[in-house]
Amino acid sequence: MLRLLVRRVAVAAPVLFGVTVLVFLILHLIPGDPAQILLFGSRPTPEQIDQLRVQLGLDQPLPLQYLNYLGRLLHGDLGTSFITGRPIAEEIAARFPDTLQLTLAAMFVAVLIGVPVGIVGGVRPGSWADRLSGGFSILGVAVPYFWFALILVLVFAVNLHVLPSLGEGSPQAIVLPALSLGWGLSAIIARLLRNNLVEIYRQPYMQVAKAKGLSESMVLYRHALKNALIPVVTILGLQFGNVLSGAVVVEVIFGRPGIGSYLVQAIQAKDIPAVQSVVLFIAVIYIVINFLVDFAYGFLDPRIRLAWTASR
């Protein structure tokens, strides 16, 4: 298990390294003097610009600057927003719970819709129910979630007045944002589950189960679904990062607080340190989640664990 952990870390580390390099370079790839850009709009004197240049270490060689940047990151210092003058770590901490709430709600919606739709299609392949399920999946993958979000608002908030158009302020406010963000994933889950079920129903052990005289639902729940859901769990984990990044757009559409709407506003306000840190934060979450999923996958599925052990 320890060796497995080490191997996974060895894969994640270079990605993390690449992300920090890219984020670090954002400031340097923008034309103009970074110190001037950072002080833009705050009445800097030439002395203040020079002072900031020294303070940021911009007078040092680039690799050394990068190492210093890494050092600050390791101490949890994400810099200071030059719009609000507050530590960016605090700004992110104040907003991330909202983003996490939306992401989890969207995953919940995805499972709630995706699993039943997948089962309906999987147990009776070729039936009209299967075709409907397939149509749903194609639509779910093809329709962009931001467009779907706008349609949901127009229908349920503007025309029917049954739900608020803003994604914050009341308990039911999360419904539309979660639905628009989770719907694409529910289509993926439905399709995956349906195909797995079709595959599993062809397996000899399923014949045995039926021959034992188990009812159809017992066969489905005890044998088919258990196996068919393993890849679904993986997909859920792997898609977590995608859903999280999708939250950026959904938050803005629904006027919800969160790191997504923070990122968009930081870009608009040219708050470069904030943009850097939010991008880095999202990337790190992505990497950490993928790492955990990879790890958990091997841990949960004995076949994969065996395969890993055998290969060593």
Next chain:
Amino acid sequence: MDRADPDLSRLLNAMADDAGLNHLSRRRFLKAALALGGTALSGSALLALLEACAGGSSTTTTGNTNATVTMAVFQEPDTLDPSASGLITVGAISHCIFDTLIWDLPGHGNNPFYPGLAASWDVSPDATSYTFKLRKDVKFHDGTPFNAQAVKFTFDHIVDPNTKSKSAAGSLGPYQETQVVDDYTAKVVFKSANAAFMNEAAGFGMVSPTAVQKFGADFGHNPVGTGPFKFKEYIVGQHVTVERNPDYNWGPTPLRTGPPQVKTVVFRILADPGTRFNALKTGEIQLAPNINPQDIQSIKSDSTFKVYNVASTGMPWNIMVNATKAPTDDPLVRQALEYATDQATIIKTLYFGLYTAADSVYTPLTPGYDPATQALYKYDPAKAGALLDQAGWTKGSNGMRQKNGQALKLSFINISGFGFDGISQLMQSQFKDVGIAVDISDQSFPAVADAYNRGDHHLADFFYYDVDPYFTRALFGCDQIAHGFNWEHYCNPDLTAMIDKANATPDNNARTALYKQIGQIIMKAAVIIPIYNSSGLFVGTSSLKGLAFTVNAFPLFHNASM
């Protein structure tokens, strides 16, 4: 040169703020247009609207006294300290929590200024000091009495480097000190003449000295003023809420002197114009700035909504023309450009006709605007052609002009995503119609400022908000070339002296007359091509009544009712 720095920063700030409004997509570009809006209403109609909105100085209540008004704001506040903030969004919130010494309320009679926290005021003949006699019955929300000491504290707080003022310190100008003459008399003294201060004075919110000392840097999250509403909460990323100040009794007479009618105002942070529009339609909010022009078209005749198109002060959106670099160093060529620009088509094409065409260095609401400039350069491509012929630039077989084998070609350095992308492209085609080739190169801030300062361009983007025409000093002063904001590279020492003289003239009529002359000189020199007049554009539900606006188009909720 001491004086130039704050001006410089004001320009940068105005641009930074608006660069924040404007982004690369067409949608955001249009939204940016609406950040400033246009005057579809004529001046007199606007006046009538504002008169109708004002409920007079009564304290009678017409609406629900428990009502909550929710207004969308398009960006997160940087800080709620009016002395420190550099964002437009904070202006609307500040006017709820804080009062100013005087009020500048256009459309409420001929007197531009109304008593606020100051009952009366007096300007020294050389415009270097201003004496304010203060009201004696005013208390801050935390119980601190408002007096001359608080006025001194506020101005000292603005210029304190620790405040990191992004806008107020620039507006304050060459501040020297505030003298506490007695408990209720404060004398604000400047290092040099600063006639602009009278107009600017309506913009400084008086802060509670006790609260600033208690909260320190956190005052921006715990603002305490004397305004009609008390600060209640600021949830980062979500909203700022203010609640009625029941003790309020010192409001501006044209609006409402007593406590406000509505109990609560919520400023909800909604960055997307489409989101704001949907929330207006569902009734979740009652007022929103910067709605897309096409959405405004769709509700124009809908009686459940009201469109507020509020004229503002400052410099119109315009193109600066380099007067030093050939061929625009020739006044005939510059005049030809003025005649070749069809503002009406630009406004119709890009902004659905929501703006008025500009014809001066000032917007019509700015002191010093002279309607005579309207007749100066009416769109006339034939006249543009004749001027170019006169200058020796004749049409070749391809329809483009040349002189001595050299093509007439101008370099238009456009600030990308700044709100001029569409304007530059339309002007390129309009200039082509008269035989002038234009090369557009898109650059971004702040690098573009270097190019403008070097004078690489023939044509440059510009606009500026200010309540006083003294902004011309930073844009047209001879000493502002190459390192300031004189991006027309135009030096006329007489003009510079005249602006300095205007800013040392405290008499309003005499000053305005000087600024009229200044505007005429600039327009005759043809160093800027005015495009459209900026204004504040808001959409509200018709259930919201009694809204008023400041001279720079910030909404006031003193007499708002639901």
